[in-house]
Amino acid sequence: MNEDIYVLIEHLQGEVAEISYIMLAAARDLAQRTSGEVIGVLLGHDAQDLTSTLAADHIIYADHAALAEFTADAxxxxxxxxxxxxxxxxFLFGNTSIGADVASVLSARLSLPLVSSCVQISNGKLISQICGGKxxxxxxxxxxxxxxxxxxxxYKAEEGQSEKSPEIKSFNAPALDDLRVTLKKYVEPEAGDVNISKEAILVSIGRGIQTEDNIELAEELxxxxxxxxxxxxxxxxQGWLPISRMVGKSGQSVKPKLYLALGISxxxxxxxxxxxxxMIIAVNMDPNAPIFDIATYGVEFDFFDLIDPLLEQLEEIE
Ligand SMILES: Cc1cc2nc3c(=O)[nH]c(=O)nc-3n(C[C@H](O)[C@H](O)[C@H](O)COP(=O)(O)OP(=O)(O)OC[C@H]3O[C@@H](n4cnc5c(N)ncnc54)[C@H](O)[C@@H]3O)c2cc1C
Incomplete structure (x- = not known):
């Protein structure tokens, strides 16, 4: 076994996924523990240009027509x-649909240990956040x-980005002519009333809002x-807001200037x-809520005690 840390670079429709940069940042921490290098692994077809922003010591690139689009099989x-x-x-993978599809099967097939939901490397140890962060x-x-x-x-995505293009080493993919899965076409989700991924300020509500009627308070804010x-x-x-408003793994990825998280764990x-x-401002009554780990500012408070004075203050400013 060598000391290097490999990272599977995720990309979709010609763009490197943010999780790839986050993994490269985590890999850099882990490589300090092993005294190895950080190696990005790119699978694709005519996809070399995707490597230019990756903060890796070098890239292993497998170019094959069957790797043009992600399929778990290939x-x-x-x-x-x-x-x-x-x-x-x-070998680091995103805890994403792609990463989970590859890592879990390889763990079983190659009898290798799998550590899932790792959020940070601390003193060379892998720290995983499980059971919804509890x-x-x-x-x-x-x-x-x-x-x-x-x-x-x-880790922030920019920690895994670099302006210096890494060296690329090619890797010959194994025979990929008996694949059981191929991609037929991408199906884009239906456009919603607004595109939350483009909004500068988001007021995001979670289960802490308690009832559908209380959504009005968030709308007023x-x-x-x-x-x-x-x-x-x-x-x-619950059907209180349309799916176009959902943030997260099964919803949209957002990157606003301000994300106000109200009653979200x-x-x-x-x-x-x-x-x-x-900037993330989180309002939550539970001091141990994992949202506070990533919040720029945390407000340990009952949302319902906060909202009226806040609206009053905003009215005064207007
Ligand atoms: C495969 C899969 C995909 C998923 N995809 C997504 C996804 O895309 N997006 C997503 O969001 N989730 C997703 N989930 C669900 C996710 O695991 C969590 O269950 C969900 O995010 C929890 O939502 P929440 O924070 O609103 O609720 P909870 O976890 O119940 O948290 C509610 C929070 O509100 C706080 N609170 C309660 N009352 C108040 C009050 N009065 N004032 C202030 N704070 C209060 C509580 O302290 C608590 O922290 C997915 C789960 C799976 C398994």
């Missing part, structure tokens, strides 16, 4: 072959290649701030979609 085979040939110390678990690298899935929240209301999944699951699936916001 990715699993190629990554398995790379692990068997190079035996890195750790439990923090600490793991160490194993004697064999350790597979790790990374969730956002511990949003109007004062020139903001748009969005939500965590339980609000959308900060589960990894939610954080995945908003951790890159420029």
């Amino acid at each position: 990715y699993q085979k190629t990554v398995a072959s790379l692990i068997q040939e190079n035996e890195p110390s750790a 439990i923090m678990a600490e793991s160490d690298l194993a004697e064999t290649t350790t597979l790790v899935t990374i969730i956002p929240g511990g 949003a109007e004062f701030l020139g903001a748009t209301v969005c939500a965590s999944r339980p609000i959308v699951d 900060g589960a990894p699936e939610h954080v995945e979609g908003m951790a890159e916001s420029e």
Whole structure:
């Protein structure tokens, strides 16, 4: 086994996914522990240009027509072959649909340990946030290649970006002619009334809002701030807001100047979609709510005690 930390670079329709940069930042921390290098692994077809912003010591690039779009089948085979040939110390994947599809199968197929939902590397240990962020678990690298899935929240995407293009080394993909899965077409979600991914200020509500009627309070606040209301999944699951307003893994990724999180706990699936916001202000009664770990400002308060004085103050300013 060598000391290097490999990172599977995720990309979709010609763009590197933010989680790839976050993983490169985490890999840099882990590589200090192993004294190895950070190696980005790019699978694609005519996709070399995607490497220019990646903060890796070098890139291993497998170019193959069957890798032009993600399919679990082709990715699993190629990554398995790379692990068997190079035996890195750790291989990082996004805790995303793509990463989970590849890492979990390879763990079973190659009998390698898998540490999931890792949010940070601390003193060389992998810190995982599990059960919606209610439990923090600490793991160490194993004697064999350790597979790790990374969730956002511990690192900023810019920490994994570089203006210096890394060197590219090619890797020959294994035979990929008997694939059971191929991509037919992308299906874009239906456009909603607003595109929350483009909004500068978002007032986001979670289960702490308690009833559908209380959404009015958030809408009033949003109007004062020139903001748009969005939500965590339980609000959308209840049918209180349309799916176009959902932030997170199953919803939209947003990056506003200000994200005001009201009564949202900060589960990894939610954080995945908003951790890159420029400023996060979280209002939550629970001092241990994981949202406070990523908030720029945290307000440990009952939302319902805060909203009236806040609206009054905003009225005075107007
Ligand atoms: C495969 C999968 C995909 C998922 N995708 C998404 C996704 O895309 N987006 C998403 O959001 N979730 C997603 N989830 C769900 C996610 O795991 C969490 O369950 C969800 O984010 C929790 O929403 P919440 O924070 O609103 O609710 P809770 O976790 O119940 O948190 C409510 C918070 O409100 C606080 N609170 C209560 N009352 C008040 C008050 N009066 N004032 C202030 N604070 C108060 C509480 O302290 C608590 O922290 C997904 C889950 C799975 C398994």
